[in-house]
Amino acid sequence: MWAAVAATALGAAAVFLQLREVAKRASIDYSRQKKQATIDFYVQTLEARSQFGSELPPDRDAKAIKEFLSRCGNEEDVAETVNGYLGYWELLAAAANEEIIDRDTIALIARTRIVSIVDNYGEYIKAERKRLQVPAIYEQLTELAARFKSPGPVAETDESD
Numbered sequence: 001m002w003a004a005v006a007a008t009a010l011g012a013a014a015v016f017l018q019l020r021e022v023a024k025r026a027s028i029d030y031s032r033q034k035k036q037a038t039i040d041f042y043v044q045t046l047e048a049r050s051q052f053g054s055e056l057p058p059d060r061d062a063k064a065i066k067e068f069l070s071r072c073g074n075e076e077d078v079a080e081t082v083n084g085y086l087g088y089w090e091l092l093a094a095a096a097n098e099e100i101i102d103r104d105t106i107a108l109i110a111r112t113r114i115v116s117i118v119d120n121y122g123e124y125i126k127a128e129r130k131r132l133q134v135p136a137i138y139e140q141l142t143e144l145a146a147r148f149k150s151p152g153p154v155a156e157t158d159e160s161d
Contacts (some may be wrong), residue, residue, distance in 0.1 A: 031102075038101040042109055045080050045092050055081050065120040082124060084096055089117055093144040103144075113149045118145035 034052060055078075057064035072078040072097045093114070106114075118125070125138045 034102045035105045038096075038105040039109070041092065041095065041101050042106065045088055046059055056085055059120065060116040062116075062120045068119075070099075082121070083128070086117070086121060086125070086141065089114065090138050090141045096141040096144055097140050097147075102152075103147075107148060114141070115145045115148050118142050 011144075056070050059065075069082075072082075092106070092110075095101045096106045124143075125142065127136050129137050
């Protein structure tokens with residue numbers, strides 16, 4: 001009788017270990033797919049950036065952005081272009097913040113760009129929040145940039161196995 005109980009226990013343990021391994025492989029596959037989807041989404045965002053052409057200065061050129069925004073004043077078409085551009089980044093940031101796309105992958109490929117965008121368009125973002133009376137406008141983007149500025153990992157990871 002004890003032999004049958006031991007055999008059943010060993011069989012159950014073997015099944016458990018196999019199921020755990022299958023789950024682990026599925027998790028790895030899902031992670032790879034999510035990272036690939038993130039890269040694909042980011043490439044589309046870069047393509048959207050090219051739609052703005054030479055209308056906007058480079059994201060990391062603080063001086064050029066400041067001069068651009070001061071020259072533009074309240075021109076509606078320029079505000080529409082800037083808001084459209086920031087809207088693309090807001091979408092990407094919301095997807096990353098909600099873990100629809102992989103935040104660590106975004107950090108690897110766009111951390112400094114996102115931080116630069118928020119730093120360099122920060123005054124514009126504040127002015128738009130005030131002008132539109134919408135304090136949450138570009139909140140996802142500024143939140144992601146703040147997360148990227150802080151030391152440590154950008155995503156909460158589950159280390160349990």
